[in-house]
Amino acid sequence: MKSFTRLIGTSVLSLVALCLVLTAAMPLFAAEGEFKTVSSEVLRDMLEEKRAFTLVDARTSDEYQVAHLVGAISIPDKEFDKHVALLPKDKGALIVLYCNGVKCGKSKKVAAKAREAGYTNLVIYPDGFPVWEEKGYPIVAGAEYARKIETTKFSPAQLKQILAEKKDAYVLVDVRDEFEFAEGHIQGAINIPAETFAAKSGVLPKEKGIIVYCNSGGRSYSAYRKLMKLAYPSIFQAILAEWKEAGFPVVKSQL
Known part of the structure; x- marks a missing residue:
């Protein structure tokens, strides 16, 4: 009976160990469309752990000045050629791009231009700045960030x-x-x-x-x-x- 108990215990421990190995081996990035994607939580962990990658804000330069993710560089879609030198010299280096959420196509446009320039390791953060901000994750806020806006109201x-x-x-x-x-x-x-x-x-x-x-x-x-x-x-x-x-x-x- 004791041998059987030990066998069961060993099997359970082996199964747990296998699960841990599989979890550790899970990819950071999900396959979605033409580019891989990364979740808010994984991107937060990557920044906290100071992993080596380049974070690109594909929104307009004005939006970037108001607020952006910590560590991000600004490469707007319409100014790609002007700022392409900010990207790493290593064309295989990891680059994560974001803009204003799932319905914003700017990050994909910049990623497509980066791919044409020879970059091969491109990942989209589809939630973008609004969700990142909503989750309370770190941002760099400019002087205009807290400026009150006038809404258009219906009576x-x-x-x-x-x-x-x-x-x-x-x-x-x-x-x-x-x-x-x-x-x-x-x-x-x-x-x-x-x-x-x-x-x-x-x-x-x-x-x-x-x-x-x-x-x-x-x-x-x-x-x-x-x-x-x-x-x-x-x-x-x-x-x-x-x-x-x-x-x-x-x-x-x-x-």
């Missing part, structure tokens, strides 16, 4: 008219928590909580106007700023408290 009457006459041209987003949304929201709204807004913004079409609202304006202001960084062209804000004060209805839903 309750304007919003009601839009929902009645032009609802197909807009997406209404409630950025409050899920339980708040369930307790009462504007008919037709979808729920994307503010704290994970950038990470889940891929469902929002850029060809439509995006209207964000919360109860008093704080969280929808945050979502509005994230939409700006994600390069959405048509963004609006509304206030749920004002909607209710105007006597307009809300609907409940199941959690």
Whole structure:
């Protein structure tokens, strides 16, 4: 019986050891489309562990000046030839590129130009700056980073008219928590909580106007700023408290 127990124990230990080996051997980068990709968490670890690679911000130079990932160099798509000398001389060196999220194509455009220039080890960070910032990972913030912006707001009457006459041209987003949304929201709204807004913004079409609202304006202001960084062209804000004060209805839903 003791021999059997020892055998089982040895087998379990061997299985655990095998799992650890396989986990250690797992690739850092996922295969996706024409370029490999890296997750936010893996990129964070790479930076914390000071691994050898070049991090490229493919957004505009103005966006880079406002804020960028720690250690990133700026090589905008339209200025590639001007800044290509910033890339490593070793054409096989690892280069990670990012821009403004999953619907931003600038990082892929710069990667394509780098590939044409002979670079072979190119990886895209698809979540981009907005998700990195949303997760609270380290950034370098410029003087303009905290500058307050003026949002384009819809009054309750304007919003009601839009929902009645032009609802197909807009997406209404409630950025409050899920339980708040369930307790009462504007008919037709979808729920994307503010704290994970950038990470889940891929469902929002850029060809439509995006209207964000919360109860008093704080969280929808945050979502509005994230939409700006994600390069959405048509963004609006509304206030749920004002909607209710105007006597307009809300609907409940199941959690």
